[in-house]
Amino acid sequence: MKKRLKKGSTTFLSENIIFIVLNLVFLTILILFLFSKTGSAAVLEEKYAKQIALILDATKPVMEISLNMEDALKIAHKEKFEGSIVKIQGNIVTVKLRNEGNGYSYSFFNDVEVNSYPLDDKNYLFVVSEYVK
Amino acid sequence: MNIKGAEKMTAVYWFAILLVVAGAIAYMVFVFYGKPYSVSNAESKILENKIADCLAGGGYLNEEIAFGLNNDNFLDRCNLNFETEDVFDWKDKGQYYAEVNIYNFNQNLKEGYAGTQISNVVVGNKNLVEEKLNLEEKLSESIRIDVYQPGFGKGYTSENGGLVTTCNLWARDFLDMRSKNVGVRKGVTMGGLIDFEDYDIRCLNPNESIEKVIVSTPIPVAFENAIEAVKSGIIKELNAEEAQKLANEGIVVWIISVEPRHEAIVSPDLKNVYDEKKGPKIAQTGGKPGIMYISNSYAWGSNWKDYDIRFYVFPKYGEKIISEGVLEEITLNKLNSFARSFYVLDKANNKYVIEILANVGKSEKNE
Numbered sequence A: 001m002k003k004r005l006k007k008g009s010t011t012f013l014s015e016n017i018i019f020i021v022l023n024l025v026f027l028t029i030l031i032l033f034l035f036s037k038t039g040s041a042a043v044l045e046e047k048y049a050k051q052i053a054l055i056l057d058a059t060k061p062v063m064e065i066s067l068n069m070e071d072a073l074k075i076a077h078k079e080k081f082e083g084s085i086v087k088i089q090g091n092i093v094t095v096k097l098r099n100e101g102n103g104y105s106y107s108f109f110n111d112v113e114v115n116s117y118p119l120d121d122k123n124y125l126f127v128v129s130e131y132v133k
Numbered sequence B: 001m002n003i004k005g006a007e008k009m010t011a012v013y014w015f016a017i018l019l020v021v022a023g024a025i026a027y028m029v030f031v032f033y034g035k036p037y038s039v040s041n042a043e044s045k046i047l048e049n050k051i052a053d054c055l056a057g058g059g060y061l062n063e064e065i066a067f068g069l070n071n072d073n074f075l076d077r078c079n080l081n082f083e084t085e086d087v088f089d090w091k092d093k094g095q096y097y098a099e100v101n102i103y104n105f106n107q108n109l110k111e112g113y114a115g116t117q118i119s120n121v122v123v124g125n126k127n128l129v130e131e132k133l134n135l136e137e138k139l140s141e142s143i144r145i146d147v148y149q150p151g152f153g154k155g156y157t158s159e160n161g162g163l164v165t166t167c168n169l170w171a172r173d174f175l176d177m178r179s180k181n182v183g184v185r186k187g188v189t190m191g192g193l194i195d196f197e198d199y200d201i202r203c204l205n206p207n208e209s210i211e212k213v214i215v216s217t218p219i220p221v222a223f224e225n226a227i228e229a230v231k232s233g234i235i236k237e238l239n240a241e242e243a244q245k246l247a248n249e250g251i252v253v254w255i256i257s258v259e260p261r262h263e264a265i266v267s268p269d270l271k272n273v274y275d276e277k278k279g280p281k282i283a284q285t286g287g288k289p290g291i292m293y294i295s296n297s298y299a300w301g302s303n304w305k306d307y308d309i310r311f312y313v314f315p316k317y318g319e320k321i322i323s324e325g326v327l328e329e330i331t332l333n334k335l336n337s338f339a340r341s342f343y344v345l346d347k348a349n350n351k352y353v354i355e356i357l358a359n360v361g362k363s364e365k366n367e
Helices: A007-038 A041-057 A070-078 B003-034 B040-055 B127-133 B135-146 B166-179 B219-231 B240-248 B315-324
Strands: A063-068 A086-089 A092-095 A104-107 A112-118 A123-131 B096-104 B116-124 B155-160 B187-189 B192-194 B209-214 B236-238 B253-257 B262-266 B281-285 B292-298 B309-313 B339-345 B351-360
Touching (some): A007 B003, A041 A070, A041 A086, A041 A092, A041 A104, A041 A112, A041 B040, B040 B096, B040 B339, B040 B351, B127 B351, B236 B240, B240 B253, B240 B262, B240 B309
Antiparallel strands (some): A063 A123, A086 A092, A112 A123, B096 B116, B096 B351, B187 B192, B209 B339, B236 B309, B253 B262, B253 B309, B262 B281, B281 B292
8 A cells, every 4th residue: 555645745856856857957058058169160160270271381292181070061061051161272271161251261381282172071181282383 | 934945945046056157167168269279389380390391301401492591582492481361460460480590510619609600591570589488578677677787689599409509508507506506596698688587597408409589789889888887886897807706606797898899798617717818708699690609718819819808797786696695496498499400411411500490470369
């Protein structure tokens, strides 16, 4: 035979359950917020522009560099950005992953001719052809 | 208050705390991700390597590039492009700086002498190096507070620990003096005083390079100022033996020749053997403005033999050192991080020394 709980005990239990659930919801939101910030388009634009510029600074003709940009490509897809996510004009790399804004640009000092292509759905290819003369 | 009421109050406080914590975390995230990732230090190192690769390979000098190198052809010969994007005023101010010195090294020369300089290239925004080292302010400060200085301007040089250059010798001298319980708290480079309290002076490893910022003064200005200072009693004139004695005690003694006008300082003579025929030991400027070395020469030696030399001491400065008598760790760390130098050979096995100093600014607004 089941023993009936008293009214006060039931209230106490339900309050604690609600409290724990709310805590979990709060923590989940917090973690989601953190992840959304670390993987945001603006942060990735800056990260990849600088990373590519540093890579190109250290290259010599004739080198081909494959860079995994899966997360950037995913963000661009999510943002419905259909242009080329990496543009190299002169000695300036621009990474743009969304329709708003101009992307993030960063210069490299190595005076080389560089072309960039999407290699597959994960990687980008940078071809350093020759020194600019 | 009954138990139920107390529990409700506790829950309210819990949520208040959670809100505060959430706000703090959100603030921290915005502060952290709001700032750009600075990669300028990595760029400086890559630029330094790039220049080194351009000038030498496999231990041999790239003669086609290195010979005849000057400010106008440096970027082209080394395939560098110092243009930057037009943000944060980067384009107008210039965000790169490169300096290259090439010496024809002669190992038969006395210690401290690098050899004949065959190239000196300075390209880009020199302010970047000043900003980074921020020494001008420190020098001015120390001079204003502690000592009358005949005059000073500013200049840069990079020096190689393996070459036994001025800084290296000075570091050794100071460290040796320290071991002899001589209080050396401050030091003078050619034409200027550095408050060594602020720097990490140590003896360098053979392969380690050091960058040094020194000051250099138009000599006539220094000379005129010194004469004025003597007249007004700010500095005191010494004879040669007194000059060496005080220098050995870590006191700054200034040497100025009347005609032709030169300036130098008396170097501590660690062997403490004063020879009146040689006169005090001299630390003096090298082959080009801004480069200095301990020449291992003496006041009456070949370099200064025919000059009318006068020795001056700054009493206030000397008194301060003697009265304090405190030995402090003398460091030059701040000057040490971004110059590089190395030996190379040419096809005829002649030895050269290449010094490279590179810096990238690119300071973003919220950095």
